Amino acid sequence: MSAWIEIGKIEDIPLRGARVLKTGNGDIAVFRSVDNRIFALQDQCPHRGGPLSQGLVHDWRVTCPLHGFVIELASGAAVEPDEGCAERYQVRIKGGVISLFLEAGLEKKARREKVTA
Amino acid sequence: MKQKLVVIGNGMAGMRTVEELLKLAPDLYDITVFGAEPHGNYNRILLSPVLAGEKTLDEIMLNDERWYDENGVTLHKGVEIIEIDRVNRQVKTANGIQAPYDRLLLALGSDPVILPVPGSDLSGVVAFRNIHDVEAMLEVAASRGANRSKAVIIGGGLLGLEAAQGLLKQGMDVSVIHLMDTLMELQLDDVAGAMLRRSLKERGIKFHMSAQTESILGAKSKKKRVTGVKLKDGSKIPADMVVMAVGIQPRKALAQKAGIHCERGIVVSDTMQTFDPTVYAVGECVQHRGRTYGLAAPLFEQAKVCANQLAQLGHGAYKGSVVSTRLKVTGIDLFSAGDFSDGEGCESMIFKDASRGVYKKIVLKNDRIQGAVFLGDAVDAPWCFQLMRDQVDVSANRNSLLFGRATLGNAGLGVENAVLAMSEQTEICGCNGVSKGDVIDAIMKKKLFTLDDVRAHTKASSSCGSCTGLVQQILAFTLGGDYSEAPAKKPLCKCTDFSHDELRKSITDNNLKTIPGVMSYMEWGTPDGCAMCRQALNYYLLCAWPEEYVDDGQSRFINERAHANIQQDGTYSVVPRTWGGLTNPQELKAVADCAERLGVPVKITGGQRLAIPFVKKEDLPEVWAELGKAGLISGYAYGKAVRSVKTCVGKGLCRFGTQDSLGFGIEMEKIFWGAWTPHKFKMGVSGCPRNCAESTIKDFGVIGVESGWELHVGGTCGVRVRVTDLLCKVASNEEVTEYAAAFLQLYREEGHYMERSSAWIERIGLSYVKGRIVEDAEGRKALSARFMRSQRFVQKDPWAERAGAVGDVKEYSPLKMEA
Numbered sequence: 001m002s003a004w005i006e007i008g009k010i011e012d013i014p015l016r017g018a019r020v021l022k023t024g025n026g027d028i029a030v031f032r033s034v035d036n037r038i039f040a041l042q043d044q045c046p047h048r049g050g051p052l053s054q055g056l057v058h059d060w061r062v063t064c065p066l067h068g069f070v071i072e073l074a075s076g077a078a079v080e081p082d083e084g085c086a087e088r089y090q091v092r093i094k095g096g097v098i099s100l101f102l103e104a105g106l107e108k109k110a111r112r113e114k115v116t117a
Numbered sequence: 118m119k120q121k122l123v124v125i126g127n128g129m130a131g132m133r134t135v136e137e138l139l140k141l142a143p144d145l146y147d148i149t150v151f152g153a154e155p156h157g158n159y160n161r162i163l164l165s166p167v168l169a170g171e172k173t174l175d176e177i178m179l180n181d182e183r184w185y186d187e188n189g190v191t192l193h194k195g196v197e198i199i200e201i202d203r204v205n206r207q208v209k210t211a212n213g214i215q216a217p218y219d220r221l222l223l224a225l226g227s228d229p230v231i232l233p234v235p236g237s238d239l240s241g242v243v244a245f246r247n248i249h250d251v252e253a254m255l256e257v258a259a260s261r262g263a264n265r266s267k268a269v270i271i272g273g274g275l276l277g278l279e280a281a282q283g284l285l286k287q288g289m290d291v292s293v294i295h296l297m298d299t300l301m302e303l304q305l306d307d308v309a310g311a312m313l314r315r316s317l318k319e320r321g322i323k324f325h326m327s328a329q330t331e332s333i334l335g336a337k338s339k340k341k342r343v344t345g346v347k348l349k350d351g352s353k354i355p356a357d358m359v360v361m362a363v364g365i366q367p368r369k370a371l372a373q374k375a376g377i378h379c380e381r382g383i384v385v386s387d388t389m390q391t392f393d394p395t396v397y398a399v400g401e402c403v404q405h406r407g408r409t410y411g412l413a414a415p416l417f418e419q420a421k422v423c424a425n426q427l428a429q430l431g432h433g434a435y436k437g438s439v440v441s442t443r444l445k446v447t448g449i450d451l452f453s454a455g456d457f458s459d460g461e462g463c464e465s466m467i468f469k470d471a472s473r474g475v476y477k478k479i480v481l482k483n484d485r486i487q488g489a490v491f492l493g494d495a496v497d498a499p500w501c502f503q504l505m506r507d508q509v510d511v512s513a514n515r516n517s518l519l520f521g522r523a524t525l526g527n528a529g530l531g532v533e534n535a536v537l538a539m540s541e542q543t544e545i546c547g548c549n550g551v552s553k554g555d556v557i558d559a560i561m562k563k564k565l566f567t568l569d570d571v572r573a574h575t576k577a578s579s580s581c582g583s584c585t586g587l588v589q590q591i592l593a594f595t596l597g598g599d600y601s602e603a604p605a606k607k608p609l610c611k612c613t614d615f616s617h618d619e620l621r622k623s624i625t626d627n628n629l630k631t632i633p634g635v636m637s638y639m640e641w642g643t644p645d646g647c648a649m650c651r652q653a654l655n656y657y658l659l660c661a662w663p664e665e666y667v668d669d670g671q672s673r674f675i676n677e678r679a680h681a682n683i684q685q686d687g688t689y690s691v692v693p694r695t696w697g698g699l700t701n702p703q704e705l706k707a708v709a710d711c712a713e714r715l716g717v718p719v720k721i722t723g724g725q726r727l728a729i730p731f732v733k734k735e736d737l738p739e740v741w742a743e744l745g746k747a748g749l750i751s752g753y754a755y756g757k758a759v760r761s762v763k764t765c766v767g768k769g770l771c772r773f774g775t776q777d778s779l780g781f782g783i784e785m786e787k788i789f790w791g792a793w794t795p796h797k798f799k800m801g802v803s804g805c806p807r808n809c810a811e812s813t814i815k816d817f818g819v820i821g822v823e824s825g826w827e828l829h830v831g832g833t834c835g836v837r838v839r840v841t842d843l844l845c846k847v848a849s850n851e852e853v854t855e856y857a858a859a860f861l862q863l864y865r866e867e868g869h870y871m872e873r874s875s876a877w878i879e880r881i882g883l884s885y886v887k888g889r890i891v892e893d894a895e896g897r898k899a900l901s902a903r904f905m906r907s908q909r910f911v912q913k914d915p916w917a918e919r920a921g922a923v924g925d926v927k928e929y930s931p932l933k934m935e936a
Contacts, residue, residue: 022931034644068579081573
């Protein structure tokens, strides 16, 4: 079932840092930028699958710890000249509490197959 | 309303400036470009491959018409400007267009020199400057049936020889006439010139040396086609085509007519402004500090400065360029830079291996490189060129200079150095799996000019860097005649124009004590920096203000932030300190218990320590707490910091030992642990010259002898192997400690972030290090005292601070879902 899921407060994420949310569909990296914005991406670099949550966060970007790909937090897209995109999750903040919109595994899988087909 | 920028000249210099300007200030100007040629902007460096039939005009286009549209730049091609009206600030074209400007950029380029001999206006006499010339040459080659047609090239310089090679590839019969007795005499000495001539001769090019052209002969028919060249000595060389490649002259007539001060070229200041401050000029038409340039690298440097000025950023000045030349003719690798004549006070070092076709000459003056010629093997040329530009004192490594920096070979490359001989499939970059073909492809398709471009697009040489020389060679071969070498001053990263050294100086001079403080004072180009500058600044601030600076964990690489090494699968390995490589049953038990509980193995590391791999991030604080109970602390195996001190057993146990290396190694590690350094820093202490601790490949190596200790510095054994240089010999343990602390502190204060001590020593020269550490006793003591002082603030075990529940360990645990 798809739903908004509460995952914690803004203060739970280190400033200019990230934490990992473990889900049945793999890890999600939740970032907090220097200006207190929250972003969520699949915790997998489009290059070679490095854990983006462990990267260095600068402005609205993160540098992957494995080979230095730079990813836009807002879109998940790699910054040129690199290519590729990490999946992005919708984020909602209410009263300082962060929620992510998570799709249920099967629906998501079906949607993905539709996109690729 | 936007200001109007008019650019006269649609070539590489003008367009490079416009591109740089659009990056800096995309909305500042309405830009209009006038170009005399009926094309977009193409890569002039690649005319030789077009002539050789290896590339087409489309393939060497840099900015096609779509580019102008997409960037809102108005292009008038095939349009000549006949007048600059500086009073009313407008330019006039031959077909009657008037275009007003607020700023004017002149990028007029240069004209080929045409010898004033009879017959120089005959049909079939061409220059080699633009695509039109190339097309004219190809036409002759085609119309005559290439096999039968003859080409004569006047001028045996870089351009002439590239034209000769191209026409040879078209199947023509090629002769070169040269006024001097040495080819490329401005770039080569007699020996190299003769070797070059021999190898070109073997390829089929004929030479007439010390020959002066008297006249160019033509047919008596109406067409007045060229038929040959007559020399001063009376001999005649038959020709269907004559290529004039005797030199270039800056195009300045238009500027001169408008009253702009010109000498040999249009005179510009360090801001690329002419005597009229609203008029800028770049490229081959300018004269800067008395010099004119005809190569691509200076033009790029000028474009950057000019764009900066046009964008009204107000900083950036052009100080002139140190240029180098590379001739790229298949199978000939030739590099030349600086003054290679044996003038007064100069001495030459020469290596010659005629049967391999290798010749290297390095000219020194006061132990600094003045000039260099490399023929046949130029893989180390960029390194030598850098030493020359930085004017490094090379007295300490004179004996190996001619053999390059990679005398012992780099890891991951085998012994293959000759990039030419490699197939397209050959892997160049072993770290990122990039082949020679991939690099060439990227250079061509993405229009790259510099090493940094190639690194950004292909990742080749961007990890360990050992293949940098190869990538530079591929760049040079692919781009032909000349290409943009790394500039002398390298900005720290793309966020700033300032170099490492300038930023460090500013941090201390201006009392800058936080990363945001540095960024705002130094006018950073990005709001929050990038992974490169944040880490570097954090280190520089830590080094400058050891007692005050609050370490910014979020500006550190994950390993240093998490105090463990991230692994391929996202887990971490934990390496506790094993003082001098000596452990005991209690410590071993603690490590064993920990590994057993986690169900993981234990790895013995290269630094004589034990590593517990496969630890999940959330388990780290608990593992540390457990290890801490046995007295184990962090080994900093993850850090750009002092690592382990490797030892042999020494005279307490070994029958050959002359000194107690084990005991002293432990003592050293207790003194030096915890120090942050520009890159990792390894130490070793051996008890005798048998050197079982491998001290001669450490950043700081100590070797016991009967009379005391030998101190060795700048070794490394990884991506590169570099044996240490001997610093000096001392008698007592106290002296070793003082010298080591002083050396570490000098490296900490002057090394660039991410630069190993080996690379640092090669950059600044061993003589400098000896001067500061060995010859200057007072300076040494001061350096050592500064190091010891900063140790007081850093020798705190980061594991103990984070073990169990103490401190902010949130980052280590995953978030929980609360549905």
